[in-house]
Amino acid sequence: MFNHLEIANCNITIVGLGLIGGSMAMALQGLNCANVWAVDINENVLHDAEKSKIISKGYLDPGIPLPKSDIVIMCLYPDLTVKFIKDNICKFRTGTIITDTAGIKSKLINEITAIVGNDLDFIGGHPMAGREGSGYAQAAENMFKGASYIITPTPKNREENILAVEKLVRAIGFKEVVRLDPQVHDQIIAYTSHLPHIIASALINCNQNHTRLIAAGSFKDATRVAIINSKLWSELILSNRINILRQIDGFINSLADFRNAIANNDAQSLITQLEQGRKGKEALMRDEKTGN
Amino acid sequence: MFNHLEIANCNITIVGLGLIGGSMAMALQGLNCANVWAVDINENVLHDAEKSKIISKGYLDPGIPLPKSDIVIMCLYPDLTVKFIKDNICKFRTGTIITDTAGIKSKLINEITAIVGNDLDFIGGHPMAGREGSGYAQAAENMFKGASYIITPTPKNREENILAVEKLVRAIGFKEVVRLDPQVHDQIIAYTSHLPHIIASALINCNQNHTRLIAAGSFKDATRVAIINSKLWSELILSNRINILRQIDGFINSLADFRNAIANNDAQSLITQLEQGRKGKEALMRDEKTGN
Numbered sequence: 001m002f003n004h005l006e007i008a009n010c011n012i013t014i015v016g017l018g019l020i021g022g023s024m025a026m027a028l029q030g031l032n033c034a035n036v037w038a039v040d041i042n043e044n045v046l047h048d049a050e051k052s053k054i055i056s057k058g059y060l061d062p063g064i065p066l067p068k069s070d071i072v073i074m075c076l077y078p079d080l081t082v083k084f085i086k087d088n089i090c091k092f093r094t095g096t097i098i099t100d101t102a103g104i105k106s107k108l109i110n111e112i113t114a115i116v117g118n119d120l121d122f123i124g125g126h127p128m129a130g131r132e133g134s135g136y137a138q139a140a141e142n143m144f145k146g147a148s149y150i151i152t153p154t155p156k157n158r159e160e161n162i163l164a165v166e167k168l169v170r171a172i173g174f175k176e177v178v179r180l181d182p183q184v185h186d187q188i189i190a191y192t193s194h195l196p197h198i199i200a201s202a203l204i205n206c207n208q209n210h211t212r213l214i215a216a217g218s219f220k221d222a223t224r225v226a227i228i229n230s231k232l233w234s235e236l237i238l239s240n241r242i243n244i245l246r247q248i249d250g251f252i253n254s255l256a257d258f259r260n261a262i263a264n265n266d267a268q269s270l271i272t273q274l275e276q277g278r279k280g281k282e283a284l285m286r287d288e289k290t291g292n
Numbered sequence: 293m294f295n296h297l298e299i300a301n302c303n304i305t306i307v308g309l310g311l312i313g314g315s316m317a318m319a320l321q322g323l324n325c326a327n328v329w330a331v332d333i334n335e336n337v338l339h340d341a342e343k344s345k346i347i348s349k350g351y352l353d354p355g356i357p358l359p360k361s362d363i364v365i366m367c368l369y370p371d372l373t374v375k376f377i378k379d380n381i382c383k384f385r386t387g388t389i390i391t392d393t394a395g396i397k398s399k400l401i402n403e404i405t406a407i408v409g410n411d412l413d414f415i416g417g418h419p420m421a422g423r424e425g426s427g428y429a430q431a432a433e434n435m436f437k438g439a440s441y442i443i444t445p446t447p448k449n450r451e452e453n454i455l456a457v458e459k460l461v462r463a464i465g466f467k468e469v470v471r472l473d474p475q476v477h478d479q480i481i482a483y484t485s486h487l488p489h490i491i492a493s494a495l496i497n498c499n500q501n502h503t504r505l506i507a508a509g510s511f512k513d514a515t516r517v518a519i520i521n522s523k524l525w526s527e528l529i530l531s532n533r534i535n536i537l538r539q540i541d542g543f544i545n546s547l548a549d550f551r552n553a554i555a556n557n558d559a560q561s562l563i564t565q566l567e568q569g570r571k572g573k574e575a576l577m578r579d580e581k582t583g584n
Contacts (some may be wrong), residue, residue, distance in 0.1 A: 033341050128508055150506065178506070188506050191499045196510035198550050199491060201569030206546035207539070208572075209481045214442065214470070214480050215576065216420055216489035221513040226573035230566035234559050241554050247499065248551050252544060254498035256492050259540050267526050274522035277493030280500075281518035284507065 007171060011036045013056070013069040014121035015084060017045050017063065019233040020127065021075030022139025025054045029141070043134045060263045071168065074100035074230040076238055077232050082111045085122075094119045097161045101127055103189065105152045110288050113156060120162045124152040124182060126189070127174065134229040144173035152182040177284040190243035195251060197233060198244070200226040299463060302393045305361040306347070307354065307376060309337050311368030312393050312419065314431025317346045318324065319464035321433070329357040337428045358383040363460065366392035369524055370531055377414075386411045389453045393419055396531045397444045397474040405448060413453045414443040416474060418481070419466065426521040436465035444474040464575060482535035487543060490536070492518040535569045 010033050014021045017040040028036050035056040040046050046058025059065050066072065066088060074081045081100050092098070098120055102108055105124045112122045128148035149169045153162050166177045173223035180188070198224045237244055302325050306313045309332040320328050327348040332338050338350025342379055351357050358364065358380060366373045366554045373392050384390070390412055397416045404414045421439035441461045445454050458469045472480070495511075529536055566580035 016479070061299075104296065124538065128506065129512050130509070148506075149362075170569065180506075185506075192506050192511045193508040196495065196508070196514040197546070199514060200510065200573075201566050202543060202546035202550055203488065204572040205565060206542040206568040214440075214472075214477075214484050215487040216481075217422070218492065218517040219484045221516050222488040222491060222572050223512050223569075223576075226569040227511040227577075228570050230563045230570060233566055234562045237554060237562060238557055239557060241557065244554060245551065248547060248554075250498040251494060252547060254494035255490070255540060255544060257497075258494055259537065261541075262529060262537060265530055268532060270526045270529060271522045273497060274493050274520050274525055277496040277515075277518040278520050278522060280496040281492075281515050284515075285519075286427065 007168070008032045009034055010070045010075065011035045011037065011065070011068050012071045013039060013062075013065045014073045014075055015039045015073035016080075016118050017042070017049055017055075017132050017139075018045060018075060019055040019136070021073070022049070022054070023141065023143040024073055024075060024101075024172065026139060026141035027144055029054060031171055035065075036067075037069065039065065042136075043195050046108060049136070060225060062088050063091050066096075067093050068102065069093060069096055071164075072096060072098045074098065074102075076100075076102075077101040077235055078104055078108050079235060082115075085112055086115050089115055092116075092120050096120050096124045097164060099125045099165050101125055103193065103236045105185045107239050109152065109154060109182050113154065121156075121158055123157050123162055124154075125169070125187075126150040126185065128168075129174075134232070142173065144169075146173070146175045148176040148178060149174040150178050150180050150185055152180050152185050154182065163244065186240050187243050190240055190247045194237055194240060194244050195247045195268045197225050197228060198237070198248065199251070201228065213217070227244070299315055300324045300533070301326055303327045303329065303357070303360050303363045304363045304365065304581065305331060305354075305357045306365050306373075307331045307381040308367035309334070309341055309347075309350070309428050309431075310367060311422065311426050311428070311430045313365070314341070314428040315433065315435040316365055316367060316393075316464065317341060318433035319436055321346060323463055327357075327360075329361070333359065334428075341428070354380050355383050358388075359385050359488055361385060361388055363456075364388060364390045366390065366394075368392075368394075369527055369528060370394040370396055370400050374400060374407075377404055377421050378407050381407055383438070384408075384412050389414050389456060390414045391417045391457050395485065395528045397477045397532050399446065401446060401474050405446065413448075413450055415449050415454055416446075416477075417442070417457060417461070418477065421466075426524070434465065436461075438465070438467045440468040440470060441466040442470050442472055442477055444472050445479050445557060446474065478532050481537050482532055482539045486529055486532060486536050487539045489517050489520060490529070490540065491543070492516065493520065 012033050014025050017038045020225050025036055038046060038055045038058045039062045057227060068217045076084060081102055103126060109124045116122050127149055129144050151165060174184055203223050204226045304325050306317050317328055329402055330338060330341060330350045331349045331354045341347045342350050363413045373394055395418060401416045408414050421436050428433045443457060461469060494517050550565055
């Protein structure tokens with residue numbers, strides 16, 4: 001029902017004009033969609049976005065744009081995403097593609113799939129992009145340039161709609177689109193995103209002896225994402241509890257291996273572990289360069 | 293014996309023309325010292341540095357430049373720093389200032405102080421700068437621009453010599469110079485540098501499920517320094533064992549607090565901990581901006 005050439009004919013509604021939703025709206029500007037509408041509870045944000053022509057029009061009442069929308073992009077917290085779709089299920093037009101941008105997928109997709117029935121197609125998505133902070137004021141048109149996008153389809157999704165979402169995210173700047181099973185997504189993301197965020201906070205919290213002058217680059221980088229939206233991240237983390245607990249335990253085991261080598265003054269074991277880390281990181285960086 | 297205006301009259305010898313020593317030599321170029329000599333075991337590196345006029349002359353034999361040097365900057369591994377000074381103690385000119393750049397201080401300073409006696413003044417130093425990788429090929433003239441430098445004097449050092457080292461490091465680009473007791477240095481650095489390096493390696497090692505496409509920015513930053521010189525870092529870590537073990541234990545306790553909140557589905561505790569991390573990091577960043 002939708003392909004790259006037809007983006008110009010589409011009505012797209014963004015629900016939640018914050019960091020991600022605002023950046024989506026900005027990135028959509030260049031695509032000449034028929035309309036880019038936004039729904040938010042903050043009238044000022046809608047007004048600002050309208051005034052700077054980032055959206056065609058903003059609505060406090062989702063009942064106005066939803067019946068005319070071809071694609072709805074949910075940019076809310078996970079729980080609010082489910083609540084919004086549930087509360088407004090009757091207002092969506094039959095055939096609408098709904099997609100989202102939440103950082104956890106399995107639980108959310110199960111809940112939403114149970115609500116939308118067969119008339120709507122909900123396709124989970126997760127942009128591998130963002131920045132410290134939150135809110136529309138932090139949004140940026142180029143936030144997605146060159147980043148990768150994960151789509152987590154289920155057997156219920158129609159292939160043509162999955163392709164449509166893939167084309168849309170490529171059009172707004174994402175470079176690579178990866179399809180993953182929702183459960184596999186949550187397992188991997190527990191390691192590659194949730195764990196590093198917890199580490200950043202724990203590293204700040206474990207010592208009050210902070211001093212900027214003696215903070216090496218390694219410390220600054222490891223704690224960058226401690227500037228966190230704690231309400232959103234608490235929700236993300238608790239929604240992916242089991243996977244994250246497993247990753248924390250594995251990480252503590254790795255730390256314990258280092259601790260043992262250090263406690264035993266075992267240079268050989270320490271060098272072996274540091275070499276393993278170096279090789280793993282180098283392989284990742286090689287893959288980034290070669291695109292593997 | 294040496295002040296900022298007299299750098300032009302000084303003979304400076306750099307021992308070890310690697311990442312730090314090479315960058316020191318490059319940064320010294322603009323200061324019109326009488327001579328910048330280098331000692332290294334790698335003849336090719338000395339030849340390259342001579343050819344590109346980064347040093348006045350390079351020597352395999354330290355016996356040639358040491359007797360004529362006003363300042364000697366040691367840029368070797370910690371153990372090799374001690375060994376070099378011990379092996380060449382008779383070649384230094386009386387009154388020479390010796391300083392070093394190793395990442396641990398207490399043990400090293402005790403050992404060297406016992407060797408140098410009263411004719412030479414050894415003043416410990418630690419540049420808060422560097423980069424992934426190692427060796428002369430990675431050296432860069434601007435590596436120290438805006439970074440801070442730690443000097444770890446002891447009661448034995450002469451104040452005028454401490455001031456001379458401070459002036460020298462400011463002249464090659466360091467912005468702020470901090471004096472710290474050697475033991476306090478090692479305690480703090482265990483937290484702000486050694487621990488983040490161990491975390492980076494442990495985070496790579498705890499999961500073989502690496503995939504560049506799903507590696508969020510948080511993961512990339514937290515693992516940046518896993519590209520490590522494992523021989524040097526093994527030595528640094530084992531020289532600072534007791535402090536590092538204490539920091540690892542404190543960090544694992546902080547992680548365990550997160551783990552408990554997640555295992556108990558305790559959103560309030562999780563939010564409190566994430567907020568503590570956010571506030572700690574924000575305070576650090578504020579200090580960086582205001583220079584406090």
